Amino acid sequence: xxxxxxxxxxxxxxxxxxxxxxxxxxxxxxxxxxxxxxxxxxxxxxxxxxxxxxxxxxxxxxxxxxxxxxxxxxxxxxxxxxxxxxxxxxxxx
Amino acid sequence: xxxxxxxxxxxxxxxxxxxxxxxxxxxxxxxxxxxxxxxxxxxxxxxxxxxxxxxxxxxxxxxxxxxxxxxxxxxxxxxxxxxxxxxxxxxxxxxxxxxxxxxxxxxxxxxxxxxxxxxxxxxxxxxxxxxxxxxxxxxx
Numbered sequence: 731x732x733x734x735x736x737x738x739x740x741x742x743x744x745x746x747x748x749x750x751x752x753x754x755x756x757x758x759x760x761x762x763x764x765x766x767x768x769x770x771x772x773x774x775x776x777x778x779x780x781x782x783x784x785x786x787x788x789x790x791x792x793x794x795x796x797x798x799x800x801x802x803x804x805x806x807x808x809x810x811x812x813x814x815x816x817x818x819x820x821x822x823x
Numbered sequence: 824x825x826x827x828x829x830x831x832x833x834x835x836x837x838x839x840x841x842x843x844x845x846x847x848x849x850x851x852x853x854x855x856x857x858x859x860x861x862x863x864x865x866x867x868x869x870x871x872x873x874x875x876x877x878x879x880x881x882x883x884x885x886x887x888x889x890x891x892x893x894x895x896x897x898x899x900x901x902x903x904x905x906x907x908x909x910x911x912x913x914x915x916x917x918x919x920x921x922x923x924x925x926x927x928x929x930x931x932x933x934x935x936x937x938x939x940x941x942x943x944x945x946x947x948x949x950x951x952x953x954x955x956x957x958x959x960x961x962x963x
Contacts, residue, residue, distance in 0.1 A: 747874060749946075796944070799882055817946070818946065819960040820940075820944055820945055820946060820960070821946050821959070822875070822915075822916070822943050823915070823916050823940035
């Protein structure tokens with residue numbers, strides 16, 4: 731067996747929109763699912779630990795979260811390959 | 824039918840298309856066209872930019888249209904939303920419903936635009952005299 735194929739490969743896609751994207755200075759990124767992180771609250775805490783900008787921006791309880799382009803509950807679980815997006819309340823129409 | 828596009832649309836032409844889609848079954852067509860206002864929260868708006876979430880936007884609009892068709896007996900329906908930079912008086916959004924009788928079309932049209940405003944991932948950023956600002960929900 732080629733053990734080179736056994737490396738951990740559990741990436742998740744993160745996306746940020748509108749005012750949140752501007753606050754964070756980033757619109758999307760791909761990261762390895764951090765060890766021990768299985769749900770949105772865990773992932774949010776992990777991201778908030780990146781620094782003050784992340785802590786204050788993601789602590790906004792008006793933010794919505796979508797998993798794989800469907801609105802998700804705040805305590806939803808996450809798995810490998812998920813696309814997770816945070817954004818402020820929508821203002822279209 | 825749903826469309827998300829940067830280019831303008833012609834509400835009259837879209838209504839004609841809705842009429843063609845009906846194949847003579849409808850007795851009523853109701854439409855709503857949303858425009859960029861020149862004033863918001865007391866300030867003059869010189870430009871507006873619509874951001875959206877490509878992929879999720881289309882899914883959200885398709886879901887709204889499907890739900891309208893589940894709830895009312897429509898013979899055809901259309902949702903169009905523009906994205907990118909827009910100027911005052913430009914078209915932003917077009918929603919239309921056709922049905923055998925007017926009441927179904929009125930209700931479906933209102934449902935689609937109201938639901939779009941709260942459920943579809945679009946964000947408005949407006950340019951005023953002293954810079955740009957994100958529009959707060961409930962004021963647009």
